[in-house]
Amino acid sequence: GRVAIIGAGHVGSTTAYALMLRALFREIVLIDNDAGLARAEARDVSDANALARPAHVWAGDYPDAARADIVIITAGAATQGAQSRLSIATRSAEIVRQCVTRLMAEGFSGIMIIAANPVDLMTAVAIAASGLEPARVIGTGTLLDSLRLQHALAHRLGVAPNAVHAMVIGEHGDSAVAAFSNVRIGGLPLSRFQPDWSVADEAQIATDVRNGAYRIIEGKGYTSFGVATAIVRICEAVVRNEGAILPASTQLNGESGISGICLSLPCILGASGIVRILEPDLDEAEICALHASAAIVRKALASLTA
Amino acid sequence: GRVAIIGAGHVGSTTAYALMLRALFREIVLIDNDAGLARAEARDVSDANALARPAHVWAGDYPDAARADIVIITAGAATQGAQSRLSIATRSAEIVRQCVTRLMAEGFSGIMIIAANPVDLMTAVAIAASGLEPARVIGTGTLLDSLRLQHALAHRLGVAPNAVHAMVIGEHGDSAVAAFSNVRIGGLPLSRFQPDWSVADEAQIATDVRNGAYRIIEGKGYTSFGVATAIVRICEAVVRNEGAILPASTQLNGESGISGICLSLPCILGASGIVRILEPDLDEAEICALHASAAIVRKALASLTA
Amino acid sequence: GRVAIIGAGHVGSTTAYALMLRALFREIVLIDNDAGLARAEARDVSDANALARPAHVWAGDYPDAARADIVIITAGAATQGAQSRLSIATRSAEIVRQCVTRLMAEGFSGIMIIAANPVDLMTAVAIAASGLEPARVIGTGTLLDSLRLQHALAHRLGVAPNAVHAMVIGEHGDSAVAAFSNVRIGGLPLSRFQPDWSVADEAQIATDVRNGAYRIIEGKGYTSFGVATAIVRICEAVVRNEGAILPASTQLNGESGISGICLSLPCILGASGIVRILEPDLDEAEICALHASAAIVRKALASLTA
Amino acid sequence: GRVAIIGAGHVGSTTAYALMLRALFREIVLIDNDAGLARAEARDVSDANALARPAHVWAGDYPDAARADIVIITAGAATQGAQSRLSIATRSAEIVRQCVTRLMAEGFSGIMIIAANPVDLMTAVAIAASGLEPARVIGTGTLLDSLRLQHALAHRLGVAPNAVHAMVIGEHGDSAVAAFSNVRIGGLPLSRFQPDWSVADEAQIATDVRNGAYRIIEGKGYTSFGVATAIVRICEAVVRNEGAILPASTQLNGESGISGICLSLPCILGASGIVRILEPDLDEAEICALHASAAIVRKALASLTA
Structure with a gap:
């Protein structure tokens, strides 16, 4: 198969390198205004051919x-320092x-992955501009x-990241919601896995995760490896x-009570894109926070398309 | 590192092959009475060197x-047809x-993995005979x-196996307990992921999984790939x-109310073996079934060591 | 992509397992008269889903x-003990x-890989019976x-198998030709890599390689891992x-002076099968041996199609 | 095992990322003056844990x-634009x-890999400063x-990079020697693989390869993925x-007639570092070019240590 990456900056080129090492595609096209x-x-990136099955x-x-x-x-557009994604x-x-x-003018009919920020707005923009089925x-x-979040919990609790079920939902931004009520460690809720686990622990981890990108940007000027992953x-x-x-x-159409953004x-992700949107089982505070997050995105989208 | 496999039958040799393909060890020793x-x-197995980083x-x-x-x-000893593991x-x-x-006479001090059946008894036998710390x-x-169980649920529900959290606990045998109350699909309980999910569905899947090995033995005379995996x-x-x-x-010491077997x-598995035993959150029927399973193993162990 | 394996014996099932671990196909079909x-x-084999990207x-x-x-x-048909492949x-x-x-009756138009023995005859049979372009x-x-041969040389010389260029050509059988004049170790001929290297060394290694399959069959009754690899x-x-x-x-059409078998x-192997057949640079003894090997296959093919 | 990377710039961090994806180490330490x-x-880089076996x-x-x-x-020190490595x-x-x-003050006794440029001089500097056995x-x-070079030949000839045996030797710099007389494509010399292959083809490919790094630096300001690979x-x-x-x-001690640099x-590379240095079989022009390359490095080393 073939993948094309539009934007050959740090994220785009690192993604190409990781895709080479994972041998996921036979052909990788890089496109940038700066040819x-x-x-x-x-x-x-081609030199990675030495470590993996060959790709062009x-x-x-x-x-x-x-x-x-x-x-x-x-x-x-790139974020500068701690500048808001919006x-x-x-x-x-x-x-x-x-x-x-x-x-689209060239007749594209595949799957589109949007990594440009603010990503929730850009996904909406791409759906509108492409006319593709939103699931694609x-x-x-x-x-x-x-x-x-998985990594932070895994590190704190001394288990492997893939033993941690944990999800952040909502806006990819300051209003993101870490759904702690859903966290399971090897199938156990946090309070059962670690009896002295407290709300303060959650608050600290949520803050760490939320600030993660900012700290990386502060230290190296941008993020690349995580996004590429x-x-x-x-x-x-x-x-x-x-x-x-x-x-x-x-694009949500009533899932978890949210529409239009x-x-x-x-x-569930498969060959046709987003096969199904799941509605997580949240506690009341998380539902509130999710709707607050939705409101922020809705407002930003409105000003964008105004 | 080096791994040694005692028993070069179907399971042992297939394990060696899979370990080659996964490039997990630099040295693989096969030991069998039939030299x-x-x-x-x-x-x-050596010929797999052509596909992976070299190992000896x-x-x-x-x-x-x-x-x-x-x-x-x-x-x-091998099971014959539908013969009970005990x-x-x-x-x-x-x-x-x-x-x-x-x-042990040669001074072994590493980690021991027991795959001989009936595995719960053989693990107890190996701990006793080795004098190793039980966690090893x-x-x-x-x-x-x-x-x-993960695979059966994934296949039925149209999701990836690694999106399914599901565990069978208790005896590796007819009394094994599929802990459905703990199952999560992308973090959701079965009844929420699939509203028309019923106890009858669980019963059928549990039966399929329990009979899995017997069906494989019926068809090919033994199992190998699954165990090796x-x-x-x-x-x-x-x-x-x-x-x-x-x-x-x-070896349990009071976990989930079970001891001595x-x-x-x-x-939690790490470099030192079993780092911690977790007590899953079970419903009443599952607790009963787990204790019944423990009783069966306890009785068998008693006759074995009598 | 999808692969189908006809024959679910040791070779077929081990191939399926290795293909799972290599994540090369999304769908693997096993076909056998013994359903x-x-x-x-x-x-x-499905249980290998636990170690790799999922496949069906x-x-x-x-x-x-x-x-x-x-x-x-x-x-x-399986070879029994040291029985000749022919x-x-x-x-x-x-x-x-x-x-x-x-x-073919079902409309197949892909690539066919023949592993049934005697493989040189069976490849000819498959080309004739399929009507497919021989390159496929x-x-x-x-x-x-x-x-x-690579592995034996690598082991003897203390280098990695992929540092050894070495090829056996001709019949997959007793008349196979190990082309020692072409061997290169990190680019060096054998005599330069190891100045005391002798024709006796080559003879011994050639014998080891030629007898390889027989020894494996003697010990375990069949071969599987190497062929699957x-x-x-x-x-x-x-x-x-x-x-x-x-x-x-x-199918050769004059390459190295051989035709009709x-x-x-x-x-060179690619998406369309055999893209090009190369004619190796052989010494006189090797050319003789290759033509002798061709004569054996030609005679066997003639009796087969008589 | 553990790896430490001194220098967390583009090359160091990309190397860490690639090592994560290859799951080669359990622990990766990054060290930089800019903490x-x-x-x-x-x-x-840690976020790559999501794609691979976990590493810290x-x-x-x-x-x-x-x-x-x-x-x-x-x-x-980084090269600027087309600035010479020396x-x-x-x-x-x-x-x-x-x-x-x-x-060394902390008691290091492992293997050291030098990627700092000009790498031939820096390797000499590291051997001298460390007192380690030069093979380490x-x-x-x-x-x-x-x-x-392998990739350029593979691309031109339509074969896989790992079907090409080709080596550049001498200085990593403008005097590097592409040893075309040693090139083998599936075991064949260039002139036999492609009868119309000419010295002009070789000259062009050698130039392309020699300018490779400069062109990458011209386009993106530095190189990272290739070096990391x-x-x-x-x-x-x-x-x-x-x-x-x-x-x-x-460090050469008479190999191919070169000493002291x-x-x-x-x-041959193994657990103890450089197990053996091979002397390639070169034609006269290549021998000349190799000695010219050695002379350049010798002179630069002399001014460095003067």
Whole structure:
């Protein structure tokens, strides 16, 4: 199969490298307005052929992307320091709209993964601009936040990340909701796994996770490896028609009482994209927080499309 | 690291092959009373070097095994057709005792994985015969049953196996308990994931899983790939000090109200073996069934050691 | 993609297991005249889902196989002990012809891999019975012998198998030719890598490799892991359109002066099967031996089709 | 096992990410003078836990590195644009000497991989500063150049990179020697694989490969994925005691007629580092070019240590 990555910056090129090492595609196309950058990254990533089953990586253009099974959009305006993801929305929306329009003009009919921020808005923009069935447009949403929550809990409790069921839902941003009532460690609720577990522990971990991206940006200026990991995980679920259940930003139509925006809830992912949206079993505070998160995204989307 | 496999029959040799493909060890020793068999299997398995990072596989002896990080005991009396696992206990116990005694005489101090059946009894036998700290002796127990339960639920519900949290606990045998009250699909209880889910569905899936091994034996005369998979999974958790949470047969000291026997409960597995035994949150019927399962194993162990 | 394996014996089921662990296909179909065996193996292999990206394995029939990208034919008459591969040719040819005919009747148009022995004859039989373009029918040929030669040289010289370039060509059988003049160790000829290397060393290694299968059969009654490894390697080269260069049994049309039979020479393998047959640079003795090998296969093929 | 990476810039952090995805180590320590950068990269890389067997990644210090099996030194002065690697030697040498001295002061006794440029000089500096047995200090040397040569030939000839035997030797820099007389495609010399192959083809490919790094730097400002790939390949060979044969920069003592400097020749790599240095079979022009390359490095080393 073929994947195309639009935007050859840190996220796009790191995603290409990780996809090479995972041998998930036979062909990887990198597209960037800066064609020299795309060529340099394609050349640098190609050297990973030495570690994996061979794949062909090249700097291409929209006609190449149109024939891909999956197109990943990482292009967008970058956040600067602790700048809010919403503040860069308008500029990003223009870029995403332009990419999607050019892609559709070439006849694309595959699955689209949106990693541009603010991702919940950009997923909505991509659905509108593409005219694709909404299930075929998958925003990375709170998947990365969820991986970080799992990792933070696993580290604290001394277990493997994959022994932790934990999800962050809602906006991929400051209003994200870590659904602690749903957390299970090897099948046990937190309070049963660790009897002295307290609400204060949850608050601290939630803060750590929420600030995760900001701290990384503070230290290195941007994030790359985590986002690339989340994108690769979605690609795997789609390419192999896994039926994996992962949080993803998707257009809601009444799920958990929310409509008209894109937001992350747990989704079943397969070859056709988002196969089903699940409604998690939340406590009252989490429901409140989820609706507050939805309100923030709704307002931002309204100003964006105003 | 080095792994040694005692018993080069279908389970032992298939485990060696899977360990090669997973590149988990640099050295794999096969030991069997039939030295010609061990040599033939080592030679056949060696050819997998062509697909993976190279490892050295050879037919060795107890001094080789004593220097291994992990020793896997697959030797034992084989079940014939639908014969009960308990009925072969006495013969298997002699074999396991002999293997363990020879191994300890060479100064072994690693982790022992017991895959010989009836596995709950053989794990107890191995702990007694070795004098090792009980946490360092891991029975494969209901891990394979649990993988089958996950797979059966995943297949029925159209999701990926790793989106299903489900465990079988208790005896690895006819009295095993599928803990449906604990099942989560992407974090949701069965009744919430699939509103028309019924007790009858659970009964049918439990029967399918319980009969799984018998059907395989009926069709091919023995089982190999599933058991090998379970053993490899335990090896990974130990070698990489994962903190994975998997059901395993281990000596219980009051956990879930059971003592004095080996039985499967969810365990945290790491470099030192069984790091912690978890007590799952069961409904009343499951507790009853678990204690009934424990009683069966206790009685069998008593006759074995009488 | 989908793979179908016809023949669910040791080779077929082990191949299915290895393909699962390598995550090469999303769907694996097992077909056997003994439907109970195919169901048992499919069930046993399915448990490997716990270690790899999920794949769907089932016992199916020819209509399922017809829609596969690759069909692997392992069905055939089994060699008994040190029995010559040619002696079982007539019985195997009937079986292969029947399988191929049923498959083509369902409209198969993918790639066929032949692992049934005597493989050079069975590849010819499959080409004739299928009417497929000969390049789409790949016999495992001397690939396994070549992996064993590489491994034997690597073991003797203390280097990694993939640092050894070495190929066995000709008949997959007693007349196979280990092309020592072509061997390179990290690019060096044997005599330069190891100055005291002698013709006697080559003779001994050639004998070891030639007797490899017989010794394995002597010890365990059949071979499985090595053959499965060779089949998986061919699958990878095809599925990923690698352009790998591997010895394979293929219909020769004058290459190295041989025509009208299937025999192993190094081939470039890609999505369309055998992309190109290479003519190795041999010394005089090797050319003689290769033509002698061809003569044996030609005679056997003539009696088979008489 | 544990690996430590000194220098958390693009190369160091990308190496950490690739090592995570390859599951080669259980513990990865990142060290940088900019502790905030090291913490940010460790956090970002940690998220890869979601795709692989879990590993622990953290920002640490020299005492953590001293207990590692392998220490990778990526710290050094960066090349700017098309600046010669030699021109940054003095500044890099100070940095490498300081890192090595601090590491040895903590009692390090593992394997050292040098990726800082100019790598042939830095390998010599690290050997001198560490007092380690020279075989335990491995410079990445022309490994990356060789991967690029293999890839360029593979791409041109339509075969898989691992079907191409090709090595660049000598200085990792402008005087590197692509040893075309040694190239084999599936065992065949270039002129036999492709009868119309010409010296002009070789010249063009050699130029492409030599300029590879400059073009990448021109496009993206630095190289990362290719170097990381080369480092990971060396780590694999050491950790798994492979006996792989790879070009690496190592202290020569008369091999190919060169002494007193570090330069790349094909080496057998295993658990103890460089097990043996091979002397490739070169044509006269290649021998000349290799000695010219050695002279350049010797002169630069002399000015560095003057």
